[in-house]
Amino acid sequence: xxxxxxxxxxxxxxxxxxxxxxxxxxxxxxxxxxxxxxxxxxxxxxxxxxxxxxxxxxxxxxxxxxxxxxxxxxxxxxxxxxxxxxxxxxxxxxxxxxxxxxxxxxxxxxxxxxxxxxxxxxxxxxxxxxxxxxxxxxxxxxxxxxxxxxxxxxxxxxxxxxxxxxxxxxxxxxxxxxxxxxxxxxxxxxxxxxxxxx
Numbered sequence: 001x002x003x004x005x006x007x008x009x010x011x012x013x014x015x016x017x018x019x020x021x022x023x024x025x026x027x028x029x030x031x032x033x034x035x036x037x038x039x040x041x042x043x044x045x046x047x048x049x050x051x052x053x054x055x056x057x058x059x060x061x062x063x064x065x066x067x068x069x070x071x072x073x074x075x076x077x078x079x080x081x082x083x084x085x086x087x088x089x090x091x092x093x094x095x096x097x098x099x100x101x102x103x104x105x106x107x108x109x110x111x112x113x114x115x116x117x118x119x120x121x122x123x124x125x126x127x128x129x130x131x132x133x134x135x136x137x138x139x140x141x142x143x144x145x146x147x148x149x150x151x152x153x154x155x156x157x158x159x160x161x162x163x164x165x166x167x168x169x170x171x172x173x174x175x176x177x178x179x180x181x182x183x184x185x186x187x188x189x190x191x192x193x194x195x196x197x198x
Contacts, residue, residue: 010136011084011094013070014129015039017062020047030085030129031062032070032138039064040174041128042143055177057113058106058143059169070130072171075139077101081118083142083166085129095121097166099139102158104167106144116140116170119162131168140168 017039019027023046031041041048043060050063075081082096097120104115118131122145131140144167151159159165 010132011082011092013068014084014086014092016086016090017041017045017048017128019045020049023047028086028088028090028125029127030125030142031064032128032130032141033064033066033068034061034072034174034178036066036069037063039066040141042141042169045128053177053181055113055174055180056111057115057169057173057177058110059141059174059177061178061181071137072175073133073137073139074171075099075116075131075133080134081120081139081168082132082134083118083120083122083126083129083168084132085122085126085142087123087125090125093123093126095123095126095166097121100159100162100165102156102165104146104154104156104159106167113169113173115143115167115173117159117165117167119164120166121145121164122166138171140170141174143167143169 017031018025029045031039034040038061042058043054048062054060084094087093097118100117102117126142129142130138146165
């Protein structure tokens with residue numbers, strides 16, 4: 001089980017999000033700031049107020065002004081990771097483990113989205129919360145926990161011996177979705193017209 005904690009200047013960057021209308025406050029999760037104007041969480045929490053884009057994987061961006069913007073980076077297999085979020089009782093919780101070398105594809109409809117894995121505990125409500133490296137940088141967001149029966153379904157013998165496998169969307173996948181979002185905001189530039197002169 002993830003453990004409760006009181007205050008930590010790094011881990012306190014996670015915050016609670018709720019679904020909005022037509023399911024106001026029915027679903028809750030966790031989020032983390034992406035940049036000065038936007039935060040990021042999972043898209044399996046629907047109707048987040050201020051949502052602007054849902055990616056191919058389990059990720060969405062929503063408008064949220066920042067007091068502080070965390071540093072993001074790619075993770076390295078084997079490094080210590082800590083998932084942070086809130087449980088269903090709205091308590092701050094964290095679970096630490098190590099990044100596993102395995103990456104998984106959760107849904108064929110998502111295209112080539114690959115999720116990172118680690119062996120730290122996570123709980124319901126931590127979805128969308130940050131996964132921190134030991135240096136305090138964010139390396140991804142929590143997406144799911146795979147049980148042994150889940151692992152049997154996806155036929156991953158390399159993960160079968162793990163007591164638990166926590167799934168997170170890594171920074172590079174989140175950043176790819178952010179790039180897709182910002183690309184669609186830019187108006188297409190008309191091609192230059194070259195007039196023939198006599």
